[in-house]
Amino acid sequence: MAELLNKNEMKIGAVAEGGTMSQLNTGTWRTYCPVTDFEKCIHCMICWICCPDSAIQVKDGKKVGTDMQYCKGCGVCATECPVDCISIVLESDIPEGGQKG
Amino acid sequence: MAHRMALTGNDSAAYALKQINPDVVAAYPITPQTEMMHKFAAYVADGDVDTEFVTVESEHSAMSAVVGASLAGARTCTATSANGLALMWEILYIAASCRCPIVMPLVNRALSGPINIHCDHSDAMGARDSGWLQIFAENCQEAYDDVLQAVRIAEHADVRLPVMVCLDGFILSHTLEALAVIEDEQVQEFIGPFSRPDNLLNTDHAETFGAFALQNYYFEFKKQQQDAMDAALDVVRQVGAEYGELTGRSYGLLDAYRCEDADVVMVGLGSTMGTAKQAADDLREQEGLKCGVLKVRCYRPFPVDELRETLAGVSMVGVMDRALSFGLGGPLYHEVRSARYGQDGPMLNFIYGLGGRDLSLDDTRDAFRALAKAKQDGQTAPAVHYIGVRE
Numbered sequence A: 001m002a003e004l005l006n007k008n009e010m011k012i013g014a015v016a017e018g019g020t021m022s023q024l025n026t027g028t029w030r031t032y033c034p035v036t037d038f039e040k041c042i043h044c045m046i047c048w049i050c051c052p053d054s055a056i057q058v059k060d061g062k063k064v065g066t067d068m069q070y071c072k073g074c075g076v077c078a079t080e081c082p083v084d085c086i087s088i089v090l091e092s093d094i095p096e097g098g099q100k101g
Numbered sequence B: 001m002a003h004r005m006a007l008t009g010n011d012s013a014a015y016a017l018k019q020i021n022p023d024v025v026a027a028y029p030i031t032p033q034t035e036m037m038h039k040f041a042a043y044v045a046d047g048d049v050d051t052e053f054v055t056v057e058s059e060h061s062a063m064s065a066v067v068g069a070s071l072a073g074a075r076t077c078t079a080t081s082a083n084g085l086a087l088m089w090e091i092l093y094i095a096a097s098c099r100c101p102i103v104m105p106l107v108n109r110a111l112s113g114p115i116n117i118h119c120d121h122s123d124a125m126g127a128r129d130s131g132w133l134q135i136f137a138e139n140c141q142e143a144y145d146d147v148l149q150a151v152r153i154a155e156h157a158d159v160r161l162p163v164m165v166c167l168d169g170f171i172l173s174h175t176l177e178a179l180a181v182i183e184d185e186q187v188q189e190f191i192g193p194f195s196r197p198d199n200l201l202n203t204d205h206a207e208t209f210g211a212f213a214l215q216n217y218y219f220e221f222k223k224q225q226q227d228a229m230d231a232a233l234d235v236v237r238q239v240g241a242e243y244g245e246l247t248g249r250s251y252g253l254l255d256a257y258r259c260e261d262a263d264v265v266m267v268g269l270g271s272t273m274g275t276a277k278q279a280a281d282d283l284r285e286q287e288g289l290k291c292g293v294l295k296v297r298c299y300r301p302f303p304v305d306e307l308r309e310t311l312a313g314v315s316m317v318g319v320m321d322r323a324l325s326f327g328l329g330g331p332l333y334h335e336v337r338s339a340r341y342g343q344d345g346p347m348l349n350f351i352y353g354l355g356g357r358d359l360s361l362d363d364t365r366d367a368f369r370a371l372a373k374a375k376q377d378g379q380t381a382p383a384v385h386y387i388g389v390r391e
Helices: A048-050 A076-080 B009-020 B034-045 B059-071 B082-097 B124-128 B141-154 B186-191 B217-247 B274-288 B306-309 B333-341 B363-378
Strands: A032-036 A057-059 A063-066 A086-090 B003-007 B024-029 B052-055 B104-107 B134-135 B163-168 B175-182 B254-257 B263-266 B292-298 B298-300 B317-320 B346-351 B384-385
Touching: A032 A063, A048 A057, A048 A076, A076 A086, B003 B009, B009 B034, B009 B104, B009 B141, B009 B163, B009 B186, B024 B034, B024 B059, B034 B052, B034 B333, B052 B059, B059 B082, B082 B124, B082 B217, B104 B124, B104 B141, B134 B141, B134 B186, B134 B217, B141 B163, B141 B175, B141 B186, B141 B217, B141 B254, B186 B217, B186 B346, B254 B274, B254 B306, B263 B274, B263 B306, B263 B333, B263 B363, B274 B292, B274 B363, B292 B306, B317 B333, B317 B363, B333 B346, B346 B363, B363 B384
Parallel strands: B024 B052, B104 B163, B134 B163, B263 B292, B263 B317, B317 B346, B346 B384
Antiparallel strands: A032 A086, A057 A063, B003 B175, B134 B298, B254 B292
8 A cells, every 4th residue: 555645745625546446356345246148148238338337348349258357246237138148146156267257 | 887786685696696607507496595596597598698507306416416517617506595405415515525616695594394484594504514615695785795706715726615605585585775786897807717627527637536535535635625714714805805996895704893892792694784783883872882793704614813803802792693503502602602712701692583583673782782781780601592582
């Protein structure tokens, strides 16, 4: 942890630099974990729109994964998925090296 | 050049807002403020201002909208009364802690219950710890002048805090007064352009607004707010003096009326201080009582040093409160007492006018007489009078 700033060194109004969440791994808050069946995924992007943590990873217009640094396992993606390709499982049940996201 | 207009308190504040021409105003109607935003909406509809006027669904949303707009670099205003202010509560604190220089006329009204629409200061008193500056107007002229000055004070680099301009519901808001207004160009020159050093919409330099701050940083942000309040004392004085150069009407933190040689002084807020000045004149002339009036114009930040200095030689001080801190007494009374710590003399507290109960000139003269009698009797214990309550 860096040395704490003095009040006179801090910007007023609790304005901080952007992107501070990248320094934290809030994915550790997760109990449940989404697992996507990419065979069934139609890349409709509804999960990408709905995800409250903007954790759905997309490349060339296709869903490619979930950023587990930010995913809290809330399950919104699974609920909204029109083809039911996302299942929500207890993260502790996923074996070492198993698919997450 | 200045000219004169006949305006109610609501219209005078609306006219000041028109001349300010804020970027964003979000508001919700509530008696007795409604007319002010009604009038302002007409200015918007007539194209007299460039303001984005947001008709939100509640006061909570009104304050939230102006906080967002303020962070995005807009000069913002809103207005409310009583229960509307109560609904803004959460966001009042956020506006202050995000250091948004929002200007808000508050048309003082009793905060229920029983439900009541008339004047007292229970709404403003509840918000006194929210981090907003609070300036109380004595008449419609002051309401107009205070709204214009509030922009400068709020946006000053040493302050950057929201300002509430308090004016008494109905007594001022719905009372027509002939007052002097300055020209639109003079107002624009006086307030200058608004800019903030950071900006929510600056995508070239993205920053986090309304950040989370825990045990290790929260306290420092709060001390910054206190520092800004301390600095605001000088800024209120400076802006009041500069406004005086422009208009001939100077303002300070306090307005001391005939206090220099006074044996008894009455302290208070708002329109009642006009009545008190008349009562003091009457009693000096007719009964030889040396009465003075000390109006607290700037209630937050509270001008402790100046108040101590003004009251230093006064042996009997009364404080008039149009609000009650239940279980304690009059809030202004207790703050004045605290500010006078170590100074001589007991103090009397007069609680009056709750829910718009009229305070007549006779009542006010009686209050001064009670002070004079307490002084004559050598009273040493503080006392509380509830003016006109049937008990």
